[in-house]
Amino acid sequence: MDGSLAARDRVGIQDFVLLDDCTCITAFMENLEKRFNADLIYTYIGTLLVSVNPYRELDIYTRKKMDLYMGVNFFELPPHIFALADNVYRTMISEINNHFILISGESGAGKTEASKKILQFYAVSCVRTEVLDIVRDRLLLSNPVLEAFGNAKTLKNDNSSRFGKYMDIQFDHQGAAVGGHILSYLLEKSRVVHQNHGERNFHIFYQLVEGGEDELLHRLGLERNSENYMYLVEGECVQVGSINDQSDWKTVRKALTVIDFSERDIEHLFAVIASVLHLGNIHFEASRGYATLNSSEEIHWLSKLLGISANLLQEALTHRKIEAKGEEVCLPLSHTGLKKELLSDTNKYFQNVLLQDSSRKTVIGLLDIYGFEVFDVNSFEQFCINYCNEKLQQLFIQLTIKSEQEEYEMEGIEWQPVPFFNNKIICDLVEEKHRGIISVLDEECLRPGEPTDLTFLEKLEEKLAGHPHFVTHMLADQKTRKTLGRGEFRLMHYAGEVTYSVTGKKETATTITVSSRLIYMMLSLFNVYFLECILINIMVGAKNICIQVATQFKNNLFSLTQILMSKEPWYVRCLKPNNDKRPGHFDDVLVRHQVKYLALMEHLRVRRAGFAYRRRYEVFLKRYKPLCPDTWPNWKGTAAEGVELLVKHLGYRPSEYKMGRSKIFIRHPRTLFATEDAFDICRHELATRIQAKYKGYRTKGDYLKQKEAATKIEACWRGLQARKERERRAWAVKVIKKFIKGFMNRNQPVSMDNSEYLAFVRQSYLTRLRENLPTSVLDRTSWLTPPPIMQEASVILQKVYTRHLVRKYVRGITAQRKAQVPLQTVTITSVLQGDLVLQCSSLFEALTKLCLVMKNHKFIKVVDGSVRFDIQPGREGVIDFKSSSESMVYRAKNGHLIVNFRGKKTELSAECKDVNEKNLEKVGSIVVDSGP
Ligand SMILES: Nc1ncnc2c1ncn2[C@@H]1O[C@H](COP(=O)(O)OP(=O)(O)OP(=O)(O)O)[C@@H](O)[C@H]1O
Numbered sequence: 049m050d051g052s053l054a055a056r057d058r059v060g061i062q063d064f065v066l067l068d069d070c071t072c073i074t075a076f077m078e079n080l081e082k083r084f085n086a087d088l089i090y091t092y093i094g095t096l097l098v099s100v101n102p103y104r105e106l107d108i109y110t111r112k113k114m115d116l117y118m119g120v121n122f123f124e125l126p127p128h129i130f131a132l133a134d135n136v137y138r139t140m141i142s143e144i145n146n147h148f149i150l151i152s153g154e155s156g157a158g159k160t161e162a163s164k165k166i167l168q169f170y171a172v173s174c175v176r177t178e179v180l181d182i183v184r185d186r187l188l189l190s191n192p193v194l195e196a197f198g199n200a201k202t203l204k205n206d207n208s209s210r211f212g213k214y215m216d217i218q219f220d221h222q223g224a225a226v227g228g229h230i231l232s233y234l235l236e237k238s239r240v241v242h243q244n245h246g247e248r249n250f251h252i253f254y255q256l257v258e259g260g261e262d263e264l265l266h267r268l269g270l271e272r273n274s275e276n277y278m279y280l281v282e283g284e285c286v287q288v289g290s291i292n293d294q295s296d297w298k299t300v301r302k303a304l305t306v307i308d309f310s311e312r313d314i315e316h317l318f319a320v321i322a323s324v325l326h327l328g329n330i331h332f333e334a335s336r337g338y339a340t341l342n343s344s345e346e347i348h349w350l351s352k353l354l355g356i357s358a359n360l361l362q363e364a365l366t367h368r369k370i371e372a373k374g375e376e377v378c379l380p381l382s383h384t385g386l387k388k389e390l391l392s393d394t395n396k397y398f399q400n401v402l403l404q405d406s407s408r409k410t411v412i413g414l415l416d417i418y419g420f421e422v423f424d425v426n427s428f429e430q431f432c433i434n435y436c437n438e439k440l441q442q443l444f445i446q447l448t449i450k451s452e453q454e455e456y457e458m459e460g461i462e463w464q465p466v467p468f469f470n471n472k473i474i475c476d477l478v479e480e481k482h483r484g485i486i487s488v489l490d491e492e493c494l495r496p497g498e499p500t501d502l503t504f505l506e507k508l509e510e511k512l513a514g515h516p517h518f519v520t521h522m523l524a525d526q527k528t529r530k531t532l533g534r535g536e537f538r539l540m541h542y543a544g545e546v547t548y549s550v551t552g553k554k555e556t557a558t559t560i561t562v563s564s565r566l567i568y569m570m571l572s573l574f575n576v577y578f579l580e581c582i583l584i585n586i587m588v589g590a591k592n593i594c595i596q597v598a599t600q601f602k603n604n605l606f607s608l609t610q611i612l613m614s615k616e617p618w619y620v621r622c623l624k625p626n627n628d629k630r631p632g633h634f635d636d637v638l639v640r641h642q643v644k645y646l647a648l649m650e651h652l653r654v655r656r657a658g659f660a661y662r663r664r665y666e667v668f669l670k671r672y673k674p675l676c677p678d679t680w681p682n683w684k685g686t687a688a689e690g691v692e693l694l695v696k697h698l699g700y701r702p703s704e705y706k707m708g709r710s711k712i713f714i715r716h717p718r719t720l721f722a723t724e725d726a727f728d729i730c731r732h733e734l735a736t737r738i739q740a741k742y743k744g745y746r747t748k749g750d751y752l753k754q755k756e757a758a759t760k761i762e763a764c765w766r767g768l769q770a771r772k773e774r775e776r777r778a779w780a781v782k783v784i785k786k787f788i789k790g791f792m793n794r795n796q797p798v799s800m801d802n803s804e805y806l807a808f809v810r811q812s813y814l815t816r817l818r819e820n821l822p823t824s825v826l827d828r829t830s831w832l833t834p835p836p837i838m839q840e841a842s843v844i845l846q847k848v849y850t851r852h853l854v855r856k857y858v859r860g861i862t863a864q865r866k867a868q869v870p871l872q873t874v875t876i877t878s879v880l881q882g883d884l885v886l887q888c889s890s891l892f893e894a895l896t897k898l899c900l901v902m903k904n905h906k907f908i909k910v911v912d913g914s915v916r917f918d919i920q921p922g923r924e925g926v927i928d929f930k931s932s933s934e935s936m937v938y939r940a941k942n943g944h945l946i947v948n949f950r951g952k953k954t955e956l957s958a959e960c961k962d963v964n965e966k967n968l969e970k971v972g973s974i975v976v977d978s979g980p
C-alpha cells in the first residue's frame with residue numbers, strides 16, 4: 049500500500065481502498081480507465097486483484113518480472129498477478145495453512161490467462177525438486193489437454209473455457225510442489241450437439257479431423273474435412289484465424305503421452321470422439337410412425353468403434369420408445385463422461401507423484417469459474433452460474449468479515465461495521481430446504497402427475513411470494529410487470545437483477561434427459577468411469593435428471609464451499625474492456641456493467657467496512673518518523689508510544705484513528721494521504737540532507753582509504769628497506785668474518801679460508817703501490833714494503849719500474865741539454881733526489897775532466913774501487929762500483945752510492961788505480977752526489 053500511496057498521482061490509485069469515496073462508481077471507473085490507458089491492467093482492492101484484459105501481449109510476464117516479484121512485500125511494487133501469487137505462496141509457507149485463489153469474470157475477460165500466469169509463476173518460483181519438475185510439467189501439460197476437451201470458440205472468446213475448473217496444487221512443508229488435483233464444474237454439455245452461429249464445438253473434434261494422422265483417421269473411419277460432420281458445422285465457422293487445429297493436435301497428442309495416458313486409454317478417447325462424429329451424421333427417417341435409419345456407413349463405424357453389434361445398435365436407435373429429440377442430446381452426456389474420464393485420469397497421475405509422506409502438506413487452490421452472466425434470455429445454465437457466484441460472494445463476505453472481526457478482536461478494537469449488503473438472503477432463496485427454488489424444482493419434478501414449466505412457476509410463486517429478492521409477472525407491481533414475461537421469474541442478485549426464463553430452464557433440463565438405452569449401450573462398452581458418472585442418470589430416467597442436475601449442482605457447490613471455507617481466500621476479478629477484442633479500447637458502459645456484476649463496489653465497501661488502512665506500529669513509525677521531531681531520527685521508546693506521539697504531532701483527531709495492540713487503524717484514506725503528502729515534502733528535505741551527509745561520508749571514506757593505502761605503502765616500503773638492510777648486514781658480517789678468518793690464516797698456504805683475503809691483500813697492495821710509486825730512480829726507500837705473499841712480485845715490479853723510470857728519463861733528455869754536456873758520450877740519465885747521474889764510456893777520463901773543470905785534482909779520489917769526493921767541507925760522498933750481472937745505481941744504507949755494472953771488478957780496480965795515478969784519461973762513469 050505504501051507503494052500505491054507514493055504513486056497515486058501519476059497513474060491513478062493502485063489500490064481502490066484508498067479512493068476517497070468508496071461508494072462512487074464513477075470515481076472507480078475513472079481510476080480504472082486512467083490506469084488501463086497507461087497499460088496498467090492491474091489494480092488492487094486491498095488484496096483483491098482487478099485485472100483488465102489488454103488484448104495484446106504486454107512485457108510484464110517475463111522471467112525478470114517474476115524475479116522482481118519473488119519474495120517482495122505485496123504493496124511494495126505495482127499491482128501484479130505475480131505479486132498476488134507470491135504473497136499467497138509465502139503466506140502459505142509461513143502460516144502453514146491452505147489457500148485458494150478465485151479467478152472470476154465473464155467469458156473472454158482473461159481468467160484462463162490469469163490462472164496460466166499463476167501456474168507459470170509457481171513453476172519458476174517454487175522450491176525446485178525433481179518432483180516439482182514432474183508436477184510442473186504435468187500441470188502445464190494437462191492444460192492443453194483440458195482446453196482441447198473443455199474449450200471452444202464462442203462469439204466472445206476464441207478459446208472459451210466451457211467449464212469451471214478447480215485446481216489444487218499441493219506443497220510440502222518446504223514449499224516444494226508435490227502433487228495436484230483438478231475438479232470441474234458446470235461443463236456446457238449441450239455444445240456437443242448444438243452450437244450457436246459463429247461458434248464451434250469443443251476444439252478436440254476439429255483437432256482430430258484436421259490434424260490426426262492419416263492412418264488414425266482411416267482406423268476411425270473419419271475423413272480429413274470438418275465440413276463433413278454435422279456436429280462441426282452448425283456454427284458455420286469451422287476455420288478460425290486465431291486457431292491452428294493441426295499444430296494444436298500435435299501439442300495435445302504429445303501431452304497425452306507425456307502425462308502418462310496409456311496407449312489403450314488414448315485409443316478409447318479417440319474412438320469416443322469419432323463415435324460422436326459418426327453419431328451426429330446418422331439420418332433418421334420417419335416410416336409408418338417409426339423412426340428408421342438410413343446411415344449404414346455410420347452404423348458400421350459406430351458398431352466397430354464401440355464394439356456393439358450393428359443390429360443391436362440399430363434397434364436401440366430406432367426403438368419406438370426413443371424420442372428423436374432425446375437421441376440427439378445423448379452425446380453431451382457421453383462427452384461429460386469423456387471429460388470426467390479425463391479428469392479422473394489426470395487426477396490419477398497427479399496423485400501418483402505425491403510424496404509418500406503426507407504430513408504437513410498445504411494447498412493452493414485455483415478456482416477459474418464464470419463470473420455473473422446476464423443475457424437477453426437467461427436459462428438454467430445462467431441460473432446455476434449466478435447461484436454459484438452468490439455462494440462465492442457469501443463466502444467472501446464470511447471470510448472477509450470474519451477475518452476483519454478477528455483482527456479487530458485481536459487488536460482490542462471495537463467493531464463498528466459500515467453497512468454493506470449481505471447476500472445470504474439470496475443464497476437462502478435459492479437453496480433453502482423446502483422453500484428454496486432448488487427444493488421447489490426437486491419437489492415439482494418428483495411429484496406424481498405432469499409437471500410443466502408453469503406448474504413449477506406457480507409453485508415458486510406460492511412458496512416465495514413476498515420475498516424481497518424474488519418476483520414474477522404475477523407477483524410484480526404494475527410497473528415491473530411490464531418488464532417480465534409470463535414464463536419468467538426475476539431474482540435480485542447481490543450484483544443486480546437477472547430475469548430467468550422458465551421455459552429456457554425447462555429446455556435445458558430436458559436437454560439433459562437422454563435416451564437411456566442408447567447411452568447404456570455406449571457406456572457398457574467403455575470403462576467404469578463412464579458407468580460411474582452417468583449410469584445413475586440412466587437408471588432414474590429423464591424426470592429425475594432434473595433433480596440430479598439442480599440438486600447435484602447444489603451439492604457440488606456445497607462441497608466446493610466446504611473445500612474453500614477451510615482455506616484463506618484471494619481474489620482475481622477479470623474485466624473485459626470491450627466486446628471486439630480490441631487492444632487499448634475501454635468501453636465504459638461494458639466495463640461498468642461488469643464492475644457491477646462482479647460486485648466490485650460491494651467488495652470495496654466490505655473492505656472499507658472498518659478502517660481503510662492498518663499497519664503495524666513498527667512499520668508505520670519507520671515510514672513516518674521523520675515527520676515528528678520527537679521520533680526523528682531515533683525513537684528510544686516502544687513503537688506504539690512513538691506512533692501515539694507522531695499522530696498527535698500530525699494533528700489526527702481521535703475519530704480518525706484507533707490504536708490497537710500491535711497496529712494503528714486509520715479510518716479514512718484522506719487522513720493517510722495528508723500524512724503521505726507531508727512525508728513527501730519531508731522526504732525531499734531529508735534526501736538533500738542525506739545526500740550532503742552521504743557526500744561527506746564518501747569524501748571522508750575516500751580520504752581514509754587513501755590514508756590507509758599510504759600507510760600500507762609506507763609500511764611495505766619500510767619493510768622492504770629493513771629487509772634490504774638486514775640482508776646487507778648479514779652480508780657484511782659474512783664478509784668480515786671471512787676477512788678475519790683470512791687475516792688469521794694469511795700466512796698459511798692458499799686455501800678456502802684465506803684465498804679471498806689474500807686476493808684482497810694483493811689488490812690492496814697493488815692499489816696502494818700504484819698510488820705511492822717512487823718518482824726517482826735513486827729513491828730506493830719509498831718503495832712500499834710488500835706483504836709476505838707479495839715479496840717476490842714486489843721485487844720484480846720494482847725492477848721493472850726502475851727500468852721504466854730510467855728509460856723515461858733518458859727519453860726525456862733534450863738535444864740541447866745533451867749538447868751542454870761536452871763529455872764524450874755523456875748522457876744525463878736521471879735526476880733523483882738531487883743526485884746527478886752521468887753515464888760515460890770512460891770513467892777516469894770523465895773524473896779527470898771534472899777535476900780539471902773544478903781546477904782541483906784532489907776533488908775526486910779513487911780508493912779501493914770507490915770514488916770519493918767532497919760534497920761540502922767535512923762531508924764526503926762515496927760511489928762504490930761493483931760488478932754485477934745487472935747494471936744499477938742506488939743508494940746504500942751507509943749513504944754510499946752503489947753503481948753496479950756488468951763486467952769484472954778487477955778492471956774497475958785497475959781503472960781506479962789509474963785515476964790515483966793521475967791517469968784521468970780513462971773515465972768510465974762518475975756520479976756526483978749533491979748530498980741528501
Ligand atoms: N493478461 C493478458 N495479456 C494479454 N492477453 C490476454 C490477457 N488476458 C487475456 N488475454 C487475451 O484474451 C483472450 C481471452 O482470455 P481467456 O481465455 O483467459 O478468457 P477467459 O476469461 O478464460 O474466457 P472464458 O471464460 O471464455 O474461458 C486470450 O486468448 C488472450 O488473447
